[in-house]
Amino acid sequence: xxxxxxxxxxxxxxxxxxxxxxxxxxxxxxxxxxxxxxxxxxxxxxxxxxxxxxxxxxxxxxxxxxxxxxxxxxxxxxxxxxxxxxxxxxxxxxxxxxxxxxxxxxxxxxxxxxxxxxxxxxxxxxxxxxxxxxxxxxxxxxxxxxxxxxxxxxxx
Amino acid sequence: xxxxxxxxxxxxxxxxxxxxxxxxxxxxxxxxxxxxxxxxxxxxxxxxxxxxxxxxxxxxxxxxxxxxxxxxxxxxxxxxxxxxxxxxxxxxxxxxxxxxxxxxxxxxxxxxxxxxxxxxxxxxxxxxxxxxxxxxxxxxxxxxxxxxxxxxxxxxxxxxxxxxxxxxxxxxxxxxxxxxxxxxxxxxxxxxxxxxxxxxxxxxxxxxxxxxxxxxxxxxxxxxxxxxxxxxxxxxxxxxxxxxxxxxxxxxxxxxxxxxxxxxxxxxxxxx
Ligand SMILES: Cc1cc2nc3c(=O)[nH]c(=O)nc-3n(C[C@@H](O)[C@H](O)[C@H](O)COP(=O)(O)OP(=O)(O)OC[C@H]3O[C@@H](n4cnc5c(N)ncnc54)[C@H](O)[C@@H]3O)c2cc1C
Ligand code: FES
Ligand code: FES
Numbered sequence: 403x404x405x406x407x408x409x410x411x412x413x414x415x416x417x418x419x420x421x422x423x424x425x426x427x428x429x430x431x432x433x434x435x436x437x438x439x440x441x442x443x444x445x446x447x448x449x450x451x452x453x454x455x456x457x458x459x460x461x462x463x464x465x466x467x468x469x470x471x472x473x474x475x476x477x478x479x480x481x482x483x484x485x486x487x488x489x490x491x492x493x494x495x496x497x498x499x500x501x502x503x504x505x506x507x508x509x510x511x512x513x514x515x516x517x518x519x520x521x522x523x524x525x526x527x528x529x530x531x532x533x534x535x536x537x538x539x540x541x542x543x544x545x546x547x548x549x550x551x552x553x554x555x556x557x558x
Numbered sequence: 559x560x561x562x563x564x565x566x567x568x569x570x571x572x573x574x575x576x577x578x579x580x581x582x583x584x585x586x587x588x589x590x591x592x593x594x595x596x597x598x599x600x601x602x603x604x605x606x607x608x609x610x611x612x613x614x615x616x617x618x619x620x621x622x623x624x625x626x627x628x629x630x631x632x633x634x635x636x637x638x639x640x641x642x643x644x645x646x647x648x649x650x651x652x653x654x655x656x657x658x659x660x661x662x663x664x665x666x667x668x669x670x671x672x673x674x675x676x677x678x679x680x681x682x683x684x685x686x687x688x689x690x691x692x693x694x695x696x697x698x699x700x701x702x703x704x705x706x707x708x709x710x711x712x713x714x715x716x717x718x719x720x721x722x723x724x725x726x727x728x729x730x731x732x733x734x735x736x737x738x739x740x741x742x743x744x745x746x747x748x749x750x751x752x753x754x755x756x757x758x759x760x761x762x763x764x765x766x767x768x769x770x771x772x773x774x775x776x777x778x779x780x781x782x783x784x785x786x787x788x789x790x791x792x793x794x795x796x797x798x799x800x801x802x803x804x805x806x807x808x809x810x811x812x813x814x815x816x817x818x819x820x821x822x823x824x825x826x827x828x829x830x
Contacts (some may be wrong), residue, residue: 403566419559419563420563420564420565420609421561421562421563421564421599423560423596426560435570441596441599442560443559443596443600443601444593444597444660447657447659450784456637456657456662457657457658457662458660458662458663459663460658461600462592462593462596462597462660462663463592463596463663464566464592464596464611466566466568466611467589467611467613468657472614478673484760500681504822511658511659514658514659515658525794529659529741530657532656532657532740533578533656533657533659533660533742534657534741558691
């Protein structure tokens with residue numbers, strides 16, 4: 403089936419099998435491998451992207467279901483000139499990542515949270531990121547990073 | 559972990575969806591939020607020949623007031639439900655469903671149709687004696703939550719039927735208490751207490767194949783018995799099975815404790 407969607411502001415067309423997940427379409431058909439696949443059944447959160455502004459597990463949505471929508475992946479965070487997003491800066495500054503496998507999903511979930519709440523407390527950050535699993539960091543750096551980015555973005 | 563091949567139909571009306579299911583002759587499945595169905599497909603626990611996508615059928619995403627309560631269209635997402643103020647019990651229950659990215663896709667109709675005994679909405683539907691509106695190729699019908707749920711992931715829905723809406727009365731007073739190992743995980747025990755038209759109902763999730771209504775505990779509650787006695791009767795009514803997460807005895811003890819909590823106002827709970 404033919405699908406057409408906008409990813410990070412660029413229109414794409416692809417011919418996908420109905421069983422292809424959005425995650426596979428992004429990674430394999432569009433070459434946007436920033437979106438990671440861990441569990442492929444909704445548990446780890448590594449594949450989280452924004453679809454029409456809402457956080458979505460890209461492994462639990464079919465590419466054909468995304469027809470006509472606007473998608474933001476981790477590749478869409480940095481500016482056109484390569485300037486990192488405040489969240490990306492903060493993850494780097496506060497040791498929010500080690501191997502980096504969970505990082506795209508963490509960033510997209512955190513971005514969604516900061517779209518909805520300007521200054522979430524640590525407990526809220528933990529609650530919202532509870533759907534994203536990291537096996538490296540112990541989460542402390544991640545929570546620090548999201549908090550720092552929230553302050554940076556709120557005062558900007 | 560990839561689904562087996564299937565055909566895909568994007569339905570634009572309820573009639574089109576149920577006709578397609580009927581034509582698929584038992585080999586078709588509805589996809590709503592996909593938050594339960596896609597893992598099932600990826601694990602190849604189901605291999606339907608046809609998926610009927612109902613997400614673009616207009617008119618199924620509304621929350622409307624009906625006599626004494628609300629009507630949820632089948633496509634109302636959990637995130638919407640968590641954010642609304644018309645029905646506080648539903649808002650509270652929806653906040654316990656999975657994580658943000660799952661709540662933004664999962665639907666009320668999908669959760670009821672999937673009939674997971676540990677899922678929140680089926681327990682609320684049982685406590686509120688919800689009316690489920692169903693469409694099939696031959697017309698529409700309505701049923702109750704009690705009649706709908708027959709076992710774990712089993713309902714009286716026919717293969718060519720679709721849930722279109724769920725009516726839930728607004729309780730005068732209510733309590734919701736869930737025990738899960740981590741916020742967002744399925745509850746090991748979920749207890750919903752609701753007073754509708756002057757009578758209390760109790761429903762217990764996660765401790766049986768379907769949401770359970772402990773009759774004796776409800777009697778005691780309506781007779782004004784002490785909370786401890788009601789909670790003990792609720793625990794006596796369940797015969798949970800044990801698994802890797804919790805033993806049967808632990809689940810029964812948690813049923814008692816969380817029934818007590820569901821019946822204790824937050825303010826008293828905080829002081830205790
Ligand atoms: C990591 C994770 C954690 C979760 N945690 C919880 C939790 O804590 N609590 C909880 O309750 N749920 C939880 N869920 C599942 C929940 O989010 C799903 O939304 C819900 O169970 C199914 O709804 P859906 O709209 O996604 O349905 P789908 O996955 O699209 O469909 C599920 C089933 O229902 C059928 N169906 C769907 N809509 C209809 C309809 N209108 N009429 C007839 N049949 C229909 C489908 O054919 C399928 O068999 C979790 C899911 C994941 C992935
Ligand atoms: S890969 Fe999608 S949630 Fe794990
Ligand atoms: S940084 Fe390695 S999984 Fe999170």
